[in-house]
Amino acid sequence: MQKNTITGIEGNSQSRYYNQNKIWTKPFIIAIVVVISLAVLSLFIGVYDVRGQEDGMEMFFITRVPRTIALMLTGAALAMAGLVMQLITQNRLVEPTTTGTFEWAGLGLLFVYLLFPAPTIALRMTGAVIFSFVGTMIFFLFLRRVRLRSSLIVPIIGLMLGAVISSISTFLGLFFRMTQVIESWFVGSFTGVQVGRYEYLWIIVIITILVFIYANRLTLAGLGEDVATSVGVNYKALILLANGLIAVAVGVVAAVIGNLPFLGLIVPNIVSMIRGDDLRSNLPWVCLIGMGTITFCDLVSRTIIMPFEVPVSLILGTVGSVVFITILLRDRKARRLK
Amino acid sequence: MIKIHNARKTYAEKVKIGPLDIEIPKAGFTSLIGPNGAGKSTTLLMIGRLLNMDEGQIKVANMDVSSTKSNDLAKIVTILRQENHFVTRLTVRQLAGFGRFPYSKGRLTREDEEIISKYIDFLDLTDLEHRYLDELSGGQKQRAYVAMVLCQETEYVLLDEPLNNLDVARSVQMMQYLRHVADEFGRTILTVMHDINFAAKYSDKICAMKDGQISAFGTVEEVMNPDLLTDIFETEIEIMHGPYGPLAVY
Numbered sequence: 001m002q003k004n005t006i007t008g009i010e011g012n013s014q015s016r017y018y019n020q021n022k023i024w025t026k027p028f029i030i031a032i033v034v035v036i037s038l039a040v041l042s043l044f045i046g047v048y049d050v051r052g053q054e055d056g057m058e059m060f061f062i063t064r065v066p067r068t069i070a071l072m073l074t075g076a077a078l079a080m081a082g083l084v085m086q087l088i089t090q091n092r093l094v095e096p097t098t099t100g101t102f103e104w105a106g107l108g109l110l111f112v113y114l115l116f117p118a119p120t121i122a123l124r125m126t127g128a129v130i131f132s133f134v135g136t137m138i139f140f141l142f143l144r145r146v147r148l149r150s151s152l153i154v155p156i157i158g159l160m161l162g163a164v165i166s167s168i169s170t171f172l173g174l175f176f177r178m179t180q181v182i183e184s185w186f187v188g189s190f191t192g193v194q195v196g197r198y199e200y201l202w203i204i205v206i207i208t209i210l211v212f213i214y215a216n217r218l219t220l221a222g223l224g225e226d227v228a229t230s231v232g233v234n235y236k237a238l239i240l241l242a243n244g245l246i247a248v249a250v251g252v253v254a255a256v257i258g259n260l261p262f263l264g265l266i267v268p269n270i271v272s273m274i275r276g277d278d279l280r281s282n283l284p285w286v287c288l289i290g291m292g293t294i295t296f297c298d299l300v301s302r303t304i305i306m307p308f309e310v311p312v313s314l315i316l317g318t319v320g321s322v323v324f325i326t327i328l329l330r331d332r333k334a335r336r337l338k
Numbered sequence: 339m340i341k342i343h344n345a346r347k348t349y350a351e352k353v354k355i356g357p358l359d360i361e362i363p364k365a366g367f368t369s370l371i372g373p374n375g376a377g378k379s380t381t382l383l384m385i386g387r388l389l390n391m392d393e394g395q396i397k398v399a400n401m402d403v404s405s406t407k408s409n410d411l412a413k414i415v416t417i418l419r420q421e422n423h424f425v426t427r428l429t430v431r432q433l434a435g436f437g438r439f440p441y442s443k444g445r446l447t448r449e450d451e452e453i454i455s456k457y458i459d460f461l462d463l464t465d466l467e468h469r470y471l472d473e474l475s476g477g478q479k480q481r482a483y484v485a486m487v488l489c490q491e492t493e494y495v496l497l498d499e500p501l502n503n504l505d506v507a508r509s510v511q512m513m514q515y516l517r518h519v520a521d522e523f524g525r526t527i528l529t530v531m532h533d534i535n536f537a538a539k540y541s542d543k544i545c546a547m548k549d550g551q552i553s554a555f556g557t558v559e560e561v562m563n564p565d566l567l568t569d570i571f572e573t574e575i576e577i578m579h580g581p582y583g584p585l586a587v588y
Contacts, residue, residue: 090426216444220436222426226388226419231439231490232412276427276470280444 023284031288038295042068045302063194070193071298072291073201074257077249079290080211080283082264083271085136087222087279088242089143091154092272092327095264096132096250098155100162102261104135105254106185107169113181114172121255125200129251135165136243152328187311188258190298201256207249208287215280218242222277260313262320263294269327293319339364340385340494340528345394347380355380355550357394362545364399364493367520367527369537371561372547373571378530379498381547385528386417386496398494412440417496418487430474430482431467434458437489457488461515477508484512488519495519497529501536509533513540534575534586538562546570558584 043064082095089099096102108131112119119127139158166186173182211218217238220228225235253260267290271282297315304310339361346356355377362368370378383389385396387403396403398415416437428436434457438450446454458467461481471479480500487495500516501509517540520527531537537544537558544561546554548570554561561567562584567575571588578585 216436216439219426219428220439223428223433223436226417227436227486229388229408230386230412230417230487231436232407232409233439234408272427276429276432278428278432 023281028284028288031285031292035288035292035295038292038299039068039072042071042295042299045299061195066195066198067190067193067298068295070190070198070201070257071295073204074190074253074260075263075290075292075294076208076287077201077204077253077290078260078263078294079267079286080208080264081246081249083268083279083282083286084211084218084242084246085264086268087218087277088239089140089154090222090224091151092269093151093155093265093324094158095262095268096246097159097162097259097261098265099136099139099158100165101132101136101139101246101250102254102259103162103165103169105129105132105251106182106259107131107135107165107172108251109185109255110169110172110178110181113178114176121197121200125252125255128254129247132250132254133243133247135161136246140239140243185254185258186313188253188260188313189301189309189311190257191309191311193257198256200252203252204249207245208283210245212280212283214238214241215283219277219279222279258313260294261317262324263290263316265327266320266323267293269323339397339399340526341395341397342381342385343395343397345381345384345391345396347377347384347389347391353550356391358552360545360552360555362526362528362543364526365520365524366542367517367529367540368543368545369529369531369541370545370547371531371534371537371570372553376547377550378547382417382496382498382528382530383419386415387411388417388419409440412490412492414492415494415496416487416490416492417498418483418500419498420502425472425479427470427472429468429470430463430485431458433471433482434463434467434485434489437486437491440490453491454485454489457485460488460518461485476503477505477512480504480508480512481515484515488523492525494526494528497527499530499532501531501533509536516540534562534567538584538586539582562586 043060046064078096085094085096085099086092105128108127108129109124111131112124112127116123139161142157143154169182173179217228217233220231220233221235221238221242228235228238267286271285271289275282275285294312294316297319298312301310301312301315342358342360344356345358346354348354358381370381372378380389384391385398385403387408390404398411401411401414403411431454434454435446435450438446438453442450458464461484463478463481463485466474466478471482474482484500500512504512513536516527516529519525541558543556544558545552546561546566553570554566562577564575564577567586573588575586575588578587
């Protein structure tokens with residue numbers, strides 16, 4: 001009887017190095033090539049012929065380059081925000097639009113417009129970040145208070161909360177005659193991106209670095225408060241920090257681009273299915289697939305009714321809801337099998 | 339040594355735990371038993387600093403659990419609660435690796451990898467080490483979490499109902515592993531147990547609790563007393579002498 005407990009030790013105790021997940025694998029390099037090709041396509045597709053016209057080069061650097069950079073940064077930001085949210089709530093169905101974070105950011109923007117006649121981007125951004133921080137915090141505190149029986153209830157509550165917040169925004173907008181602000185915000189689009197209007201998005205690079213530094217702690221948070229505390233992580237401080245990172249990422253995107261649904265849901269779920277939940281080794285993938293997805297959707301939105309543009313949030317919403325439903329169905333199937 | 343002095347926790351007017359005063363010696367295997375709501379898990383959680391006490395003091399290896407830095411405590415004491423509902427998609431080896439977090443903050447060294455391998459082999463998880471947790475059975479998952487806790491290489495290991503959801507064979511296996519951890523690795527193990535007979539067979543000492551108080555603390559022979567157990571569980575309990583020691587019959 002005692003035998004089976006002891007065999008293990010003598011079995012093979014030579015050291016193995018399996019935890020170092022390699023990043024530069026073949027699939028990753030292929031993914032990089034794909035994303036770069038999408039970026040190049042994005043640079044050269046458009047109504048304005050940058051190669052034929054005399055001031056083509058100028059236009060190229062005023063609109064095309066900023067737009068492509070903005071796409072890349074936004075894609076990475078939202079995919080990451082979704083991933084971090086999913087880890088700290090331990091729920092695969094949350095992301096900035098299913099928790100109301102984006103709606104809070106929108107309300108913040110509106111408040112800035114109400115308080116300051118012609119707000120700068122910096123001001124708008126600050127408003128959006130503060131409001132999304134407060135909103136997300138309220139949502140998390142709510143989740144901690146109530147033990148929810150089904151993981152499906154979480155995004156439903158988030159969507160409801162979001163709907164309440166956005167109807168407050170709409171009411172305020174109508175009341176103070178600022179409906180254009182809301183409308184242009186509700187449908188996120190990269191149409192207006194040009195030199196001088198997108199530079200704040202570079203803040204996302206800092207967010208990415210911070211997420212990478214705290215990657216292991218965030219993965220531990222995904223194992224629950226007890227496990228994280230038991231290995232010495234300051235859970236409460238970590239949640240606060242994660243919240244801050246999410247709020248900044250979402251706030252910046254909300255102020256510069258607008259509402260972009262579902263990106264934070266699609267990307268992390270796909271990555272998790274294939275590569276598991278180890279944040280540190282997944283982060284490059286999450287950023288990359290986020291960039292690729294949004295660039296692809298933007299390309300579709302630009303070409304589908306050329307010479308006009310469909311807002312990219314429409315395309316994202318369509319693709320995203322299909323993926324969302326697929327995840328729901330997969331989830332149910334898995335549970336039934338158990 | 340785990341020293342609990344005057345520790346109290348009040349949930350509601352009628353649900354009070356403590357004041358608790360007990361000294362659990364270093365090394366060996368101690369089980370906490372008692373009826374539901376006796377305060378076993380609360381006591382364990384307070385020792386493992388997962389729950390703040392309202393009053394009193396708990397010291398583990400002379401470190402005050404309420405004032406010592408969490409990361410320093412993580413090298414002395416570890417606590418594992420009943421199985422998590424949300425299953426993170428980590429591999430067994432990745433999970434075990436997080437047990438090294440207090441030392442390496444996730445940047446695993448060669449030494450860390452050797453320690454991880456050691457405990458994965460010990461718990462017979464070698465063939466499963468690259469499987470994701472959501473692909474494992476309940477017993478395997480439990481072993482993976484135990485591997486993580488052991489990788490932390492703490493003097494004190496606290497386990498809340500480690501046999502929860504395990505069948506007889508898996509329970510026996512888990513208890514053998516834990517007994518081995520106490521004997522060969524010299525760790526101090528403190529568990530909350532529901533099955534009196536499992537506790538009696540594998541523990542060195544048993545601490546019985548009722549209504550938020552410690553009713554008895556002593557060796558297996560001392561606590562496996564029909565009058566004492568009948569009183570604690572409010573059920574007729576007799577003690578038989580089986581081939582492996584005292585056996586509670588109810």
